[in-house]
Amino acid sequence: MSHIRPTPRQYLILGFVALSAPLGDSCLSRGMTSLPAISLVHPLSLITAVFTPWIAIGIALLIGFFASYLTALSWADLTYVLPATAFGNVIVELLSRFWLNEEVSWQRWLGVFLITAGVGFVAHGPSLTERPQPQAQASSIAGEQLR
Amino acid sequence: MTMLSTTVQPGFWAATGMIAAVVLCSTAGEVLTASAMKSIGDLDEIRARSGMTGAILAVVTCPRFYAGVAFLALAFFALLFALNHLNLGLVAPASASLTLVTNAIAAHFFLNEHVDRRRWTAAVLVCIGVYFLAH
Numbered sequence: 379m380s381h382i383r384p385t386p387r388q389y390l391i392l393g394f395v396a397l398s399a400p401l402g403d404s405c406l407s408r409g410m411t412s413l414p415a416i417s418l419v420h421p422l423s424l425i426t427a428v429f430t431p432w433i434a435i436g437i438a439l440l441i442g443f444f445a446s447y448l449t450a451l452s453w454a455d456l457t458y459v460l461p462a463t464a465f466g467n468v469i470v471e472l473l474s475r476f477w478l479n480e481e482v483s484w485q486r487w488l489g490v491f492l493i494t495a496g497v498g499f500v501a502h503g504p505s506l507t508e509r510p511q512p513q514a515q516a517s518s519i520a521g522e523q524l525r
Numbered sequence: 526m527t528m529l530s531t532t533v534q535p536g537f538w539a540a541t542g543m544i545a546a547v548v549l550c551s552t553a554g555e556v557l558t559a560s561a562m563k564s565i566g567d568l569d570e571i572r573a574r575s576g577m578t579g580a581i582l583a584v585v586t587c588p589r590f591y592a593g594v595a596f597l598a599l600a601f602f603a604l605l606f607a608l609n610h611l612n613l614g615l616v617a618p619a620s621a622s623l624t625l626v627t628n629a630i631a632a633h634f635f636l637n638e639h640v641d642r643r644r645w646t647a648a649v650l651v652c653i654g655v656y657f658l659a660h
Contacts, residue, residue, distance in 0.1 A: 451562035456632045507637065
């Protein structure tokens, strides 16, 4: 395995991956709870909901999440990127405790600690599995044959 | 008719099947999407070379990407189906945490990622952490 580390710009993209999903979900939740109950008898009201400010912001954030997630997957391993998405849960807990002044149980603090430790473990390692270049592979095979 | 109108809690195997469907579809979707992005190459480099349009074209012309998105959509509907029959408190933590572990296993076998002890430890820690957060 190589010691490929992300550049500061790539860390920013990973940060956006972690932030945008929970923020988008929170915006959707806030938008949907402020609307009257939607029944399946009137499904068109779901379409009008899309154009309300909180839901529109939520959708924009989730599109941004998917774009940055795909970008991250193009230069990092799946097992490197996935813990970053889970770190979003930690951000939500911290926001709910220190911004919304909600009570956070000890089980949730334990969850925050475990996820942070897990992300810390991965972040200290290489982001991408090194694979031999096709040219290098071909030359090594040719070398073996010569022997 | 009366059988259809009564709410019956699914048994252990039915619940396991529903959660397994969410986890398997989600894992297939993540692995196919990751594989598609690896086959396309570094999107930052493509964007620097051919602009944003070139980067978007590179993604939307990759068939494996659509296979990944189709499985992610299936996972979403499997989740909705499971939530219709089971409690959120069971489905959300179980599917979220199990998916992390199955993704690590699938990444090792199908994407040939080097999942070393550090990454296994991280997957297990995050998995248990998500379980605690959901409770």
